Amino acid sequence: MAGTTFALVPQLAGTRPLIRLPASGxxxxxxxxxxxxQLNAAFISRRHARLIAEAGRAYVVPLCRDDKLVTVNGVPAARGARVELRAGDAVSFVKEEADFAYRVERRAPPAANEGQTASGTKRPRAASDGDVEADYECCICSGVIAACHCLPCGHAACGECLVRWLATKRECPECRAAVPPLAVLAPVHIVDNAIEARIGAVRAAEREDWEARRSRWRRTRPDGPLRAPPSPAERGPRPRAPPPRASTAAPPRARRRRNAIPPVADIRALLxxxxRAAAVTDLTEPEIISIDD
Incomplete structure (x- = not known):
């Protein structure tokens, strides 16, 4: 429809502002x-998705690493896939989260002086903000890289993130190249120095998160290169526990219960x-009878 543009309308009124797409761009x-x-939430990536408008059509391109976050009509959209949006489609930037669910509509273009300035709306990018976050974004946690370490393929990430990642996956999180067992993950001090010099331009919340992760790494890890964990084949089979040693000591004698009834033969012998003892007493100790005068 000529003279109209696409808009994303929040499905829950009052939760998020309206998102208008340009006629082209x-x-x-x-x-x-x-x-x-801007969508400020912990599970929203720093670069979560792109909305594209061209030739009277609209598209969404997920940029987050989780292929199940961005959905169109309930169907997850893969990272980097270009999914066309039509009027009436339901778009969610976080699956099963109503606060981030929108409905696609066609609307008349806004007036020239009408802008979007609130959080979750369009804003011009300043020359000084966002550069550090975009240029030094960790490919695992999407935060500003703290304690940068480099994989053999050349991609870099936080040292803390790489340790957790390689504990379960033996590939680069960016290009999926295989990481050899015991590969050296060299620290990249030039990146750390560049980030430290420019971290003041980052928002306060992002800066505090970066400082916390860097301090935690310095407390728990020595300075120097890391090594990727060995493969299961290099670790070898897990040592088996030695079998229990057979005891050579004689088993303890069974104790008779204190109140147990003795056998009949024992009772007869006792009686x-x-x-016999009573008979001997009668013979050796006669009864003495005293007679009073």
């Missing part, structure tokens, strides 16, 4: 200060012994 959706459409 694209906008970035994300948590970064450089994103034109016979008492009778």
């Amino acid at each position: 694209e906008v970035t959706v994300g948590r970064s200060a450089g994103a034109q459409i 016979a012994g008492r009778r």
Whole structure:
């Protein structure tokens, strides 16, 4: 329809502002200060998705690493896939989260002086903000890289993130290249120095998160290169526990219970012994009878 543009209307009124797409061009959706459409939430990536308008059509291109976050009509959109949006489509930037669900509509273009300035809306990107977050974004946690370490393929990430990643996956999180067992993950001090010099331009929340991750790394890890964990084949089979040693000591004698009834033969022997003792007493100790005068 000529003279109209696409708009994303929040499905829950009052939760998020309206998102208008330009007649031609694209906008970035994300948590970064450089994103034109800002959605501030922990599970929103710094560069979460792109909204593209061209030739009277609209598209969404997910940029987050989780292929199940961005959905169109309930169907997850793969990272980098260009999914066309039509009027009436339901778009969610976080699956099963109503706060980030929108409905696609066609609307008349806004007036020339009508802008979008609130959080979650379009804003111009300043020359000084967002550069550090965009240029030094960790490919695992999407934060500003803290304690930068480089993989053999050349991609870099936080040292803390690489340790957790390589504990379960033996590939680069960016290009999926295989990481050899015991590969050296060299620290990149020039990147750390560049980030430290420019971290003041980052938003306060992002700066505090970066400082916390860097301090935690310095407390728990020595300075120097890391090594990728060995493969299961290099670790070898897990040592088996030695079998229990057989005991050579004689088993303890069974103890008779204190109140147990003795056998009948023992009772008879006991009674016979008492009778013999009584008879001997009668013979050796006669009864003495005293007669009073």
